[in-house]
Amino acid sequence: MTAFPTLDEARALDAADPLRDRRADFTLPEGVIYLDGNSLGALPRRTAGAVADLVTRQWGEHLIASWNMHGWIDAPARLGARIATLVGAASHEVIVADSTSANIFKLAVAACRARPGRRTILSEPGNFPTDLYVASGVAATVGVELRIAAPEALVDAIDDDTAVVLLTHVHYKSGHRHDMAAITVAAQARGALTLWDLSHSAGAVAVDLNGSNADLAVGCGYKYLNGGPGAPAFLFVAERHHGLLESPLSGWMGHAAPFAFDDAYAPAPGIRRFLCGTPPIVAMAALEAGIACFDDVAMADLEAKSAALCDLFIAGVESRCAGHGFTLITPRDAGRRGSHVSVAHDQAFPICQALIAHGVVGDFRAPDVLRMGFTPLYTRFEDVWRAVEILGDVMERRAWDDPQFRVRGAVT
Amino acid sequence: MTAFPTLDEARALDAADPLRDRRADFTLPEGVIYLDGNSLGALPRRTAGAVADLVTRQWGEHLIASWNMHGWIDAPARLGARIATLVGAASHEVIVADSTSANIFKLAVAACRARPGRRTILSEPGNFPTDLYVASGVAATVGVELRIAAPEALVDAIDDDTAVVLLTHVHYKSGHRHDMAAITVAAQARGALTLWDLSHSAGAVAVDLNGSNADLAVGCGYKYLNGGPGAPAFLFVAERHHGLLESPLSGWMGHAAPFAFDDAYAPAPGIRRFLCGTPPIVAMAALEAGIACFDDVAMADLEAKSAALCDLFIAGVESRCAGHGFTLITPRDAGRRGSHVSVAHDQAFPICQALIAHGVVGDFRAPDVLRMGFTPLYTRFEDVWRAVEILGDVMERRAWDDPQFRVRGAVT
Known part of the structure; x- marks a missing residue:
């Protein structure tokens, strides 16, 4: 088990991250730690303008000629x-x-x-x-x-x-x-x-x-x-x-x-x-x-950061959330996993809902999996640290054990 | 052969058109008569806002939750x-x-x-x-x-x-x-x-x-x-x-x-x-x-206007452009055709290009077809009248007989 860092140590990891400036390329809602980019990636800042140009200028003004012109x-x-x-x-x-x-x-x-x-x-x-x-x-x-x-x-x-x-x-x-x-x-x-x-x-x-x-x-x-x-x-x-x-x-x-x-x-x-x-x-x-x-992102940096973010989350679950019944189902070896970490828990569904209510967006996969995705371009080490802290708090207070978090809807 | 009306008569048809207000739902470029909505429809005014809301608010702010929320x-x-x-x-x-x-x-x-x-x-x-x-x-x-x-x-x-x-x-x-x-x-x-x-x-x-x-x-x-x-x-x-x-x-x-x-x-x-x-x-x-x-468009109005627009174009080609070598290949019977009219001409490609250069956008289909689409929601009788006038002018002046109009590109 890797030691779980302090918040300051997590921030130091962000400061040293070669991809740290990439987060500014995305618009992320205030007050939300978004750990579901493995299901739907966040909105890049340039997208709204690119789409508006496509619609208003290319389609609207140049119409059929855009097939070649643009x-x-x-x-x-x-x-x-x-x-x-x-x-x-x-x-x-x-x-x-x-x-x-x-x-x-x-x-x-x-x-x-x-x-x-x-x-x-x-x-x-x-x-x-x-x-x-x-x-x-x-x-x-x-x-x-x-x-x-x-x-x-x-x-x-x-x-x-x-x-x-x-x-x-x-x-x-x-x-x-x-x-x-x-x-x-x-x-x-x-x-x-x-x-x-x-x-x-x-x-x-x-x-x-x-x-x-x-x-x-x-x-x-x-x-x-x-x-x-x-x-x-x-x-x-x-x-x-x-x-x-x-x-x-x-x-x-x-x-x-x-x-x-x-x-x-x-x-x-x-x-x-x-x-x-x-x-x-x-x-x-x-x-x-x-x-x-x-653009200009080295694949090696992406892979290294993905591994470090996942490692940090695993360490957090196993230290801050020890004794709360989570079982890691994702490989510990970074070379044998992707960029998300899943843990099994018999209350995974209400826990996931409680986390969302507390601003941490991951997802649930039936029957008992809580899945957290770490997107190297915009997830910070501080985000992972805070997500672990909130998860620990939700478990300690049994905040998930509330009828509102047991209501099922379509989840993607 | 139906008689081709005067410009004032064409405008009177627009004034009496039950779909006349629908054109305001679209953005159409200035100085262009767009007769290619059968290939790519024009941009509705509400589209840019609807797409921007989807991108910026729904995707950007509500992310994965939008699958249900929106x-x-x-x-x-x-x-x-x-x-x-x-x-x-x-x-x-x-x-x-x-x-x-x-x-x-x-x-x-x-x-x-x-x-x-x-x-x-x-x-x-x-x-x-x-x-x-x-x-x-x-x-x-x-x-x-x-x-x-x-x-x-x-x-x-x-x-x-x-x-x-x-x-x-x-x-x-x-x-x-x-x-x-x-x-x-x-x-x-x-x-x-x-x-x-x-x-x-x-x-x-x-x-x-x-x-x-x-x-x-x-x-x-x-x-x-x-x-x-x-x-x-x-x-x-x-x-x-x-x-x-x-x-x-x-x-x-x-x-x-x-x-x-x-x-x-x-x-x-x-x-x-x-x-x-x-x-x-x-x-x-x-x-x-x-x-x-x-919304609120009666299909009968759509069908009737489509028929009238096509009839007007056919009458125009056969009167204003008589003697210039066009052969109608679209049925005269409105019940047996759609909402576009095609005429064959051995110089259809450069004629189509010349029309585009003169602000009338139709399209060419190999080997010899000039195709004009009439979209009941936004094409006016005046547009058809002007398109015929410009076509007649292009033919009379042999404006199509210019090397620049013979250059082939991908056309959709």
């Missing part, structure tokens, strides 16, 4: 190239399109078709639900089976019948981070492809797709990339698969010549073939502003 | 119910989701699976390209064939092997409007389903899905619905098919209980099962503002 048509590739730098990919290997769910469908179907004769998609139990839901839809679509193996049995479960291994890099609930390189090697040794969901890692910890020789990936724009609620997602296809994999969602934006209006479909040669319909430009403008918050 | 989670169904009133559907039969292309994929796959053993998707040549591209992807996905029949041979081409008839209600290029009721009857008589793309009719002319007993439909948010570039699309499933058809894109938002985070997929009972990923909320706010422009 580079709307290039937005999916331009934003993809920018995200590529955050996930260890080449600029032409990433594109922004659709939702994470739709992108999983596109790439998983393409992967299964690229491995004809193989009959399984392999994933893990408790993977982020949409991944499993979409995988079951893919399985029904291409006539394969979705097979589930526990994390510790995953590598051994890969066999000559595995078409694609579909895993979330960082688990949405436990925070466990898979060894992308090791699993990729194991999958490829059996002839399978890997498809990584980076929703809970891109923009929070170092991701190295090409360093891991990954095949395919998808990720979310509205969590650590700060693109706004329901922001467009991204997808990655390693260059060696370009021209070989085809999207089942063969919409006009993925056509080799979308404005020729030919009757016959001919996929674009590169990553653009994984586009489908017309991109949502207003949402793209918000995502572009969100990604710009990473 | 009704984000209900946006797809709320907007769907509003659009339902524009297309003759019940409120629970329409939902906003994804792109038109992705929605065609979802519904066409579902339709083919609902008609097992049938081996063809039937469409027409020159249908809006993404419809044919997606249909070919659907055909490959479910193992059927895409069959093409000319419009006049369509009904006879429907047979016992047809799973689904996929047609755009109003043709994007010619402006021809299919007889939805007659084709639906013919299809259903052979046991086939109908899937209508309403992209070029919803919000411009009267659409009566339930009056036509239509099965399935999709449509676009960024044309006549004024939702902004790449706005989310909508889809319709007739109530009698609810619970029977399933989306291949089985993402978490279509789950019966998305926040239970169960491993197993269970589709929502109603229209919500056709949702896939997290909805793009910023884009939804813009679409909601766009749809609000139809």
